[in-house]
Amino acid sequence: MVYVLVAIAIVVLALLVVAALVIPRSRRGVEAPPPPETLPAGDDAPPGGGVDTAAPPRGSPAGTAATAAPLVDVPVESTIDTADTAPALETPEPTAGRLTRLRARLARSQTTLGRGLLSVLSRDKLDDEAWDEVEEALLAADVGVGATTEIVESLRTRTRVLGTRSQGELRALLSDELVKALRPDLDRTLHSTPEGDRPAVVMVVGVNGTGKTTTCGKLARVLVADGRTVLLGAADTFRAAAADQLATWGSRVGADTVRGPEGGDPASVAFDTVKQGTERKVDTVLIDTAGRLHTKVGLMDELGKVKRVVEKQGPVDETLLVLDATTGQNGLVQARVFTEVVDITGIVLTKLDGTAKGGIVISVQRELGVPVKLIGLGEGADDLAPFEPESFVDALLGDPVP
Ligand code: GDP
Numbered sequence: 001m002v003y004v005l006v007a008i009a010i011v012v013l014a015l016l017v018v019a020a021l022v023i024p025r026s027r028r029g030v031e032a033p034p035p036p037e038t039l040p041a042g043d044d045a046p047p048g049g050g051v052d053t054a055a056p057p058r059g060s061p062a063g064t065a066a067t068a069a070p071l072v073d074v075p076v077e078s079t080i081d082t083a084d085t086a087p088a089l090e091t092p093e094p095t096a097g098r099l100t101r102l103r104a105r106l107a108r109s110q111t112t113l114g115r116g117l118l119s120v121l122s123r124d125k126l127d128d129e130a131w132d133e134v135e136e137a138l139l140a141a142d143v144g145v146g147a148t149t150e151i152v153e154s155l156r157t158r159t160r161v162l163g164t165r166s167q168g169e170l171r172a173l174l175s176d177e178l179v180k181a182l183r184p185d186l187d188r189t190l191h192s193t194p195e196g197d198r199p200a201v202v203m204v205v206g207v208n209g210t211g212k213t214t215t216c217g218k219l220a221r222v223l224v225a226d227g228r229t230v231l232l233g234a235a236d237t238f239r240a241a242a243a244d245q246l247a248t249w250g251s252r253v254g255a256d257t258v259r260g261p262e263g264g265d266p267a268s269v270a271f272d273t274v275k276q277g278t279e280r281k282v283d284t285v286l287i288d289t290a291g292r293l294h295t296k297v298g299l300m301d302e303l304g305k306v307k308r309v310v311e312k313q314g315p316v317d318e319t320l321l322v323l324d325a326t327t328g329q330n331g332l333v334q335a336r337v338f339t340e341v342v343d344i345t346g347i348v349l350t351k352l353d354g355t356a357k358g359g360i361v362i363s364v365q366r367e368l369g370v371p372v373k374l375i376g377l378g379e380g381a382d383d384l385a386p387f388e389p390e391s392f393v394d395a396l397l398g399d400p401v402p
Helices: 002-031 064-068 103-121 128-140 145-162 167-181 212-225 240-252 266-279 296-310 325-341 360-368 389-397
Strands: 079-081 200-205 230-235 256-259 284-289 318-324 346-350 372-376 384-386
Touching: 079 240, 103 128, 103 167, 103 389, 128 145, 145 167, 145 360, 167 389, 200 212, 200 266, 200 296, 212 230, 212 240, 212 284, 212 318, 212 346, 212 372, 212 384, 230 240, 230 266, 240 256, 256 266, 266 284, 266 296, 284 296, 296 325, 318 325, 325 346, 325 360, 346 360, 360 372
Parallel strands: 200 284, 200 318, 230 256, 230 284, 318 346, 346 372
Antiparallel strands: 079 256, 372 384
């Protein structure tokens, strides 16, 4: 009997020990998943406040400025990518004399236009065949028919008057004609100085792929180099990558970027940029726009609306059209569509480093009646130069003969 009681006691004791060990563990098991409110905000957060969680996370591609910014899309208001987190601010090169520094980049245009023309003109006998060659060289460099005819006629007359010609004289003659064709009288000032209590507003338009966003970034550097404060607006809301790209450019020189939700209204981003720029008292607001040439009507609606909405706060001081020099006459056809939609006040001709068709500067100005104000001579951050006809022609013709 005693043995039975002892056995029962041992069994009860064993059960109590097992229970003591197992129950707390199972309790911890129940508590394991954190309550919903302790989930990190973002990834699995329940939808709310009109935020479309089906949309891919914005700003996911790496980029200091993009990741530092608020990443939740707010459908109505734009967000700002601050430049504070940039590892180290860069000091852009001064703009004066950039074209002269970058003159070697025009090497391919130099061979076709400059050296080619000079070698024909220095022949002993300038017969019809020689003049045909001059004409061909000018046309091949995209100078355009009208300007080519004028240049050839003038050169014919002047070489006849000159009689014997030295290399130096020929270079001076050619330089004179090309500079004249580039209309040195045109006003190439970039209107980027604030007036009163509102910043100057610069809008950048053009077909995608021409170098629009890159130009905005480079231009921000040009303005910063010239001592201005800049706020960027990523009104190309159709490509998140474009906004990231712009914010990264801005962050390198301390310029913030206003951006909207992907696919959002470009006009509202442009409006917010000007509003923010005014509140922050920046000197210049630089707005990158979308350049999808889907239909002319679509483009007109979109770009026209951006401009109208911006103008509710004051005039747009400068509307720059970005053109890819390598697309030649095709680019000109596209350019004309833009001039019908908005008043273009200046042209930025990009990729002049990659083409033998440097003469496009002449035909673009002639066709569109708008001055080329800036030229792109490479992918580097400071490869955007103010356009100066004399320095440009000087670079085309190579070093003068001593
Ligand atoms: P967007 O679509 O018009 O905004 O074009 P991007 O700014 O994205 O530029 C398209 C490509 O052109 C990029 O690879 C740029 O680096 C390149 N690019 C822009 N400007 C120049 C230039 O002046 N020279 C050269 N070689 N490439 C350029």
